[in-house]
Amino acid sequence: MLEMRGIKKFYRTEQIQTRALAGLDLSIDEGEFVAVTGPSGSGKTTFLNIAGLLETFDEGRYLLDGEDITHLGDNARSVIRNRKIGFIFQSFNLIPDLDLFDNVDVPLRYRGLSASDRRQRIESALERVGLASRIRHLPSQLSGGQQQRVAIARALAGEPRFLLADEPTGNLDSKMAEQVMDLLQEINQAGTTIVMVTHDPGLAARAGKNIRLLDGLIEDQQIVIDKAVLAS
């Protein structure tokens, strides 16, 4: 599903060059739920940006869903982001001037879907996150947890091949965080590949695979075994 080989990323200013990723090798299979952890400055966000085609990289090769995106131009990257990747951001990144319907509609419009198809997808996605009744509400009229669920609905409506979640519970209290994590697990169980960047070891433990980054490289990679499976 996602394969990175020798990915290097440098940030340069006039005086200094900072290495964010130092030759990262990584493979994620279809249907996996991967948590990427690591201390600040370890390269988590850079990894997420490159994986989500939000940033380019300086060296290496990146295959996404079998397609080499290493040398793709800006427009082609936009199209892949739109069709194959769903994003869930820590700050939700909903558009405050648009109601839930229009917020979920944003990526669908860029795909050029028909109005009826979009409507069906929007209603279905909002139904799935339990917010169908608030379709004409503004984000400011919702709680943080509800806003993140809208963001998840926005990501789901496009039926992406995989979801990239950047600290999805970072701005939520523990109860709401649990609800969001439950939802992400449910989505994963339905077949969507999820890559989640998090600081929280407790949340990371709910993913099927943990990747720990340090200084731009993988320090550790573990398969998390479900306690229920262990007990059985």
Add this chain to the structure above:
Amino acid sequence: MEFGPVIRALRHHKTGTLLAALQIAVSLAIIVNASFIIKQRADKISRPTGMDTDNIIVVSIRGVGENYDTVANITADLNLLRNLPGVVDAAPINQVPLSGSGSSTGLRTIADENVQAISTARYQTDEHSMNTLGVNLIRGRNFYPEEIEPFIPGKTERKTPAVIVVTQALADSLYPDDDALGKPVYWGDMSSSTIVGIIDHMQGSWVSWDGLDRNMIHPGIQADTFVRYIIRTEPGERDRLLPIIEERLTERNRQRVLRYIRTHEELIQRSYELDRVMARVLLIIISLLIAITALVIVGLASYFVSQRTRQIGTRRALGATRADIIRYFLLENWLITTLGAVAGCVLTVLVAYWLETSFELPRLDWRYPVAGVVVLWIISQAAAWVPAWRAAQIPPAIATRNV
């Protein structure tokens, strides 16, 4: 196109949107009406004169002294002028067409004071005048030399001319349903003249008078100490002859003052000076308003972009191409402009109606508001282009930055 979401998003920025739309509306109303007025002035200035104004020189002379023989001096001056190489013809004239000053009278077709007289400018001159002015005598005849009599104020009695030549416009006003040639006209004292010739077109003295095209020429020489000559030159000879004529007339008799020698073109320009100044002022106002409108649009669009940096990054992350971002901001700007344009059209019509009723301006041509809206659309889209382009340069990675 994202009409629905853009409109719904704009509802949350009512103040900025409505202020910009109001500014656009006021600008449109002023620009359209000012453009219409400028066009009116330009049309007024560029009306065909019916004369060879590019090649005419006007001279004004005042004789000095009790023994100054006006008739002899006029005869000698005209003889000198008509024989100058490069001069087509010359004539004495009481007033110069399009100069802003002149003499008028009222003519009737019936000798009855109760009948409304048709007002007309009046030119007293000789048989060389039509050739000198370059007017086109389409029917009838010119004056005969024997019909030209000098009128010396204080010495000879002013007589009603037996014959007159009129412009077609005056002929049509006098005899709207009949051929004016050979017909009589009656002056204020009910004395009469016969129309012996018709000129197709010639403008009179006062450029803002609605009877500018109604003119009458009658034979005679105003033999006062104060005389005017019109001199027509060969094409391209006017400027060369100007100092020569001045020198020759001054040399011929130094017992007089040459008040001025000017081109007819200069006199005409002076007559239209107010119109030109008004057109220039309005043009400056239009330019300023266009600049202000463009600045308002740039300012609002830049504000929207700066306020939505993360939102733009999010849209890019969700799949918007740079072109999608540019399109969004241009569409948003187009909607604000269109809102302003709709209100502006209503305001334009109201202002036009006020100008029409208060200042007797012609009714506003509907094509002007249409053209104004199109121009505003183009200007606003051009003005919004740079902020929109800047927005498109915001990287999608902004979306993952947590402030």
